[in-house]
Amino acid sequence: MALFADLVGRLADLLQPLFDASAAAAAIVLFTALVRLLVHPLSRAAARGQRARAALQPQIAELRKKHGKNPEKFQKALMELHTKEKVSPLSGCLPSLCQLPAFFLLYHLFSNTTIGGEANELLTHTLFAAPLGERWADALRDGGVFGAAGTVYVGLFVIVTGVAAFNFRRSKRMMASAPASANGPSGEQVPGLASVTKVMPFMSFLTLVTVAVVPLAAALYVVTSTTWSAVERAVLYRDMQAPATAL
Template sequence: MSVFADLVQRLADLLDPLFGASAAAAAIVLFTALVRLLVHPLSRAAARGQKARAELQPKIAELRKKHAKNPERLQKAVMELHTKEKVSPLSGCLPSLFQLPAFFLLYHLFSNTTIGGKANELLSHQLFTAPLGDRWADALGGGGAFGGAGLVYVGLFAVVTCVAAFNYRRTKRMMAANPAAPVADAEAVPGMGAVGAMTKVMPFMSFFTLFTVAVVPLAAALYVVTSTTWSAVERAVLYR
């Protein structure tokens, strides 16, 4: 944890001439961008995987007809097809999974008052007037929803809402263009039964980010907002 804290502090010191009191917040945005750059190869692989899975749908449809009365044989045949074509049904989850450690590090870093037995100096940093260790509830209890800290959250919520609306429209268009793909995978691939249910709520997933931003420390919320915005732009390019 102390090594990670030193990294954030060094980035803040580097950005201090440009951002002043908000240098730590800028450092978190920069750190998030660096994480996303590292994860980008996985995102590209996930995009190729989705295209490959879409191309397999005609073959899966044939297998469904062929083994309609034998679900176990159908599952085995679909798994063999994925293995033969070197397509993983779960490849799209990898970019998100590899980002979780960075998010939790930030969460814990700005949730603790001490680091290595010393006072956590990063908690003294702010984004404008909002302390990076505070939450939305703290902003509401301070100056209210439209106080100094409250307005910072209004801005974050506005960004998340715009990104979520963009993702909602894009996901609906993709599902309309390829409605059979999730269902086929969900029914034919072992362990993927939840995929069918997830497709029903998938267009609304981005809006759940609003809840995350509201309950985590502001530093972690900055990571979430930056990463979510990056994902929206990245997916629009990779899945165009």
């Protein structure tokens, strides 16, 4: 934790001439961008994996017809197909999982008043008028929604809402272009999956809750990473959205 605090502090010192009192906030944004650059190869691999899984749909349909009355045989045949084609159904989870340590480091760094037995000086830094170690509830208590600190959160909420709306539209298009995934081995609708499918596009808006309840420093990580993800996925998966453009 002390090493990580030193890293953030050094980045803030480098950016101080450009961002003055908000240098630590800029350092967090830069740190997030560096993490996303490191994870980008995994994101590209996940995109290739999703394209490969999409290309396997005709073969999966054949397996579904062949083993429609035996779910166990279907699942075994499906796993064998994935292994043969070197496609991992879990590859899409790796980019998100690899970012969790960075998020939790920021969360704990700006939630502790001391680091290595010494006062956590990073808590004195702000994003404009909002302290990086405080939460939206603190901003509401100190000045209300449109107070000095509250306005910072309003700006973040606007960004997150815009990104979530973009992700919502994109998710709806992609899910509409792959309706077969909601079917079981024999082609029947999997119980409950239709409801999950309807809810999934709205999951992006849960980021608003995260931004509201974590320290501002961690919220900056979430906002920056979410925005990066939206742009990255739009580029990496642009060819997979083509069939649904008419929607």
